[in-house]
Amino acid sequence: xxxxxxxxxxxxxxxxxxxxxxxxxxxxxxxxxxxxxxxxxxxxxxxxxxxxxxxxxxxxxxxxxxxxxxxxxxxxxxxxxxxxxxxxxxxxxxxxxxxxxxxxxxxxxxxxxxxxxxxxxxxxxxxxxxxxxxxxxxxxxxxxxxxxxxxxxxxxxxxxxxxx
Amino acid sequence: xxxxxxxxxxxxxxxxxxxxxxxxxxxxxxxxxxxxxxxxxxxxxxxxxxxxxxxxxxxxxxxxxxxxxxxxxxxxxxxxxxxxxxxxxxxxxxxxxxxxxxxxxxxxxxxxxxxxxxxxxxxxxxxxxxxxxxxxxxxxxxxxxxxxxxxxxxxxxxxxxxxxxxxxxxxxxxxxxxxxxxxxxxxxxxxxxxxxxxxxxxxxxxxxxxxxxxx
Numbered sequence: 179x180x181x182x183x184x185x186x187x188x189x190x191x192x193x194x195x196x197x198x199x200x201x202x203x204x205x206x207x208x209x210x211x212x213x214x215x216x217x218x219x220x221x222x223x224x225x226x227x228x229x230x231x232x233x234x235x236x237x238x239x240x241x242x243x244x245x246x247x248x249x250x251x252x253x254x255x256x257x258x259x260x261x262x263x264x265x266x267x268x269x270x271x272x273x274x275x276x277x278x279x280x281x282x283x284x285x286x287x288x289x290x291x292x293x294x295x296x297x298x299x300x301x302x303x304x305x306x307x308x309x310x311x312x313x314x315x316x317x318x319x320x321x322x323x324x325x326x327x328x329x330x331x332x333x334x335x336x337x338x339x340x341x342x
Numbered sequence: 343x344x345x346x347x348x349x350x351x352x353x354x355x356x357x358x359x360x361x362x363x364x365x366x367x368x369x370x371x372x373x374x375x376x377x378x379x380x381x382x383x384x385x386x387x388x389x390x391x392x393x394x395x396x397x398x399x400x401x402x403x404x405x406x407x408x409x410x411x412x413x414x415x416x417x418x419x420x421x422x423x424x425x426x427x428x429x430x431x432x433x434x435x436x437x438x439x440x441x442x443x444x445x446x447x448x449x450x451x452x453x454x455x456x457x458x459x460x461x462x463x464x465x466x467x468x469x470x471x472x473x474x475x476x477x478x479x480x481x482x483x484x485x486x487x488x489x490x491x492x493x494x495x496x497x498x499x500x501x502x503x504x505x506x507x508x509x510x511x512x513x514x515x516x517x518x519x520x521x522x523x524x525x526x527x528x529x530x531x532x533x534x535x536x537x538x539x540x541x542x543x544x545x546x547x548x549x550x551x552x553x554x555x556x557x
Contacts, residue, residue, distance in 0.1 A: 188369050200357075203361070220375075239450075243450065253544075306350065318454060
């Protein structure tokens with residue numbers, strides 16, 4: 179791997195790191211685990227980078243590698259304590275748009291999403307990232323129809339978690 | 343009623359500014375770190391599993407038990423040689439298969455295909471381990487049959503100055519060998535399936551969920 183490739187990769191990842199952070203925030207509960215998963219995704223992205231031909235956007239390609247790492251390849255690190263310390267860190271409330279009721283509802287929504295299974299989280303993540311059903315289906319290896327059906331089930335599940 | 347997820351989606355896309363931000367140097371350092379992915383673990387553990395049956399020969403007591411001269415005196419030496427050749431041939435085949443499948447694992451596949459390939463790779467090792475367990479049992483079996491058919495077993499082993507009747511001693515030895523064979527195979531199987539289960543627990547759960555979606 180030459181210097182130029184390293185530089186190109188790190189620059190691309192630096193510019194698109196939000197995608198990876200978002201995946202990490204969905205699949206981990208604390209800062210250590212977040213960093214651990216971020217590192218593993220970075221390693222996987224870098225290993226696969228020579229195969230990235232630029233026929234798709236770097237960010238599109240990242241979704242697949244990042245989710246595959248989170249769902250399949252990542253093994254939880256031992257140093258992970260079982261506490262939640264995220265809500266205060268990542269999901270800070272922007273003061274100018276503060277709306278107590280809506281904020282409370284959103285916070286409930288986020289914690290509901292966290293209770294979903296790994297696969298359900300992947301679907302929700304891609305949905306929140308505004309991917310269409312054909313992209314969601316392609317990333318997970320399921321049919322588009324099933325992606326839609328599954329998404330509707332998740333919506334119902336979330337509703338049940340929110341209004342028990 | 344407004345779709346809750348769409349409300350979340352709007353908020354999600356505003357969150358960008360609140361996410362952590364790593365510098366170029368921090369990311370650069372990360373690309374040289376070692377991966378601790380399940381695939382890497384599977385690779386290392388599989389190598390150990392491939393080597394384990396061969397490493398056992400390094401343990402003196404095991405080597406003595408499977409002593410070639412003992413086999414020779416029982417008249418089963420040709421059987422043992424034949425079984426060893428088969429074992430190595432099959433091991434080479436499995437290692438080749440394993441490597442081929444391992445190379446096919448790509449993080450660029452879709453989630454289901456990726457999981458499927460990991461399981462296929464792991465299955466190669468599983469079949470190899472089952473084969474080895476069968477071989478271990480078979481080798482014990484050959485020894486036991488050899489011992490049972492040997493009319494002068496006690497003399498063969500130079501044990502005839504004991505206070506026990508030779509015939510009784512012979513069956514005792516066969517009994518010990520049988521129990522040892524079963525316990526040893528059981529122990530190997532236990533270690534293997536424990537490792538296998540621990541390694542692929544999360545993977546299995548997610549794979550089953552994806553497959554169920556398509557059912």
